[in-house]
Amino acid sequence: xxxxxxxxxxxxxxxxxxxxxxxxxxxxxxxxxxxxxxxxxxxxxxxxxxxxxxxxxxxxxxxxxxxxxxxxxxxxxxxxxxxxxxxxxxxxxxxxxxxxxxxxxxxxxxxxxxxxxxxxxxxxxxxxxxxxxxxxxxxxxxxxxxxxxxxxxxxxxxxxxxxxxxxxxxxxxxxxxxxxxxxxxxxxxxxxxxxxxxxxxxxxxxxxxxxxxxxxxxxxxxxxxxxxxxxxxxxxxxxxxxxxxxxxxxxxxxxxxxxxxxxxxxxxxxxxxxxxxxxxxxxxxxxxxxxxxxxxxxxxxxxxxxxxxxxxx
Numbered sequence: 341x342x343x344x345x346x347x348x349x350x351x352x353x354x355x356x357x358x359x360x361x362x363x364x365x366x367x368x369x370x371x372x373x374x375x376x377x378x379x380x381x382x383x384x385x386x387x388x389x390x391x392x393x394x395x396x397x398x399x400x401x402x403x404x405x406x407x408x409x410x411x412x413x414x415x416x417x418x419x420x421x422x423x424x425x426x427x428x429x430x431x432x433x434x435x436x437x438x439x440x441x442x443x444x445x446x447x448x449x450x451x452x453x454x455x456x457x458x459x460x461x462x463x464x465x466x467x468x469x470x471x472x473x474x475x476x477x478x479x480x481x482x483x484x485x486x487x488x489x490x491x492x493x494x495x496x497x498x499x500x501x502x503x504x505x506x507x508x509x510x511x512x513x514x515x516x517x518x519x520x521x522x523x524x525x526x527x528x529x530x531x532x533x534x535x536x537x538x539x540x541x542x543x544x545x546x547x548x549x550x551x552x553x554x555x556x557x558x559x560x561x562x563x564x565x566x567x568x569x570x571x572x573x574x575x576x577x578x579x580x581x582x583x584x585x586x587x588x589x590x591x592x593x594x595x596x597x598x599x600x601x602x603x604x605x606x607x608x609x610x611x612x613x614x615x616x617x618x619x620x621x622x623x624x625x626x627x628x629x630x631x632x633x634x635x636x637x638x639x640x641x642x643x644x645x646x647x648x649x650x651x652x653x
Contacts, residue, residue, distance in 0.1 A: 379621030380584025381598025386521030398484030401474035414646035419447025435475030503528025
């Protein structure tokens with residue numbers, strides 16, 4: 341559906357600003373990727389065995405036992421759509437290599453001049469291509485790094501950048517199977533900008549923990565995001581947190597839930613947040629495929645739905 345460009349662009353800019361500090365660009369990089377991660381509130385920095393973990397912590401690549409491919413789609417308000425592809429491949433003596441694509445489209449727009457003449461249509465989209473590698477350096481510690489090329493397109497205009505992600509996972513075996521994760525994301529610079537001034541990328545420092553309580557079919561996460569943002573005290577620095585959980589209901593069925601405190605605060609309209617920041621979903625295994633779904637509330641703005649299909653190859 342065609343929309344008035346000015347209204348829609350301002351709307352998306354205002355929405356993205358809710359989740360930014362300062363004035364970074366390529367804010368689509370802060371979007372959650374897979375349905376599984378979205379259902380768990382984006383609390384994914386210490387998760388293992390998932391090919392989409394590379395988008396949250398490149399070290400997660402080392403924990404994938406099989407070659408896996410994952411494809412996901414999602415929709416939000418207006419004509420915005422999201423998509424991703426990820427895959428991994430084990431290379432002997434090097435490590436587990438991961439490939440990723442993250443895509444976001446805002447739909448088609450009418451181009452209107454100052455006299456309100458319709459000049460035609462154009463599209464707006466963002467894309468990031470990633471390649472990473474991760475390896476176990478000890479029995480319990482793995483490290484990973486990812487490089488990525490980022491491009492943004494508005495009609496015939498284009499901006500692009502290069503960035504790097506890095507991370508570490510530390511696994512503690514035992515009754516509660518603890519895993520700690522630390523990652524930095526989107527550290528880089530623009531190669532080409534829309535104006536005469538380079539804009540900063542949305543750099544993010546994350547830390548998190550995953551615990552599998554003994555005798556419970558639950559994997560519970562807590563993550564802290566944007567630890568690099570300057571705050572007045574430690575409590576303010578910890579306000580960007582998310583919590584997520586995954587229940588194993590059977591061999592082929594999972595239920596997930598999540599809460600993201602940063603999103604809830606950003607989605608507040610007046611004194612009300614509604615269900616903003618809350619999410620849930622599930623996964624089901626069908627033959628050789630794993631199908632995941634997530635629903636996340638944006639409060640009064642609306643909601644987002646995602647579906648991801650993964651399989652070994």
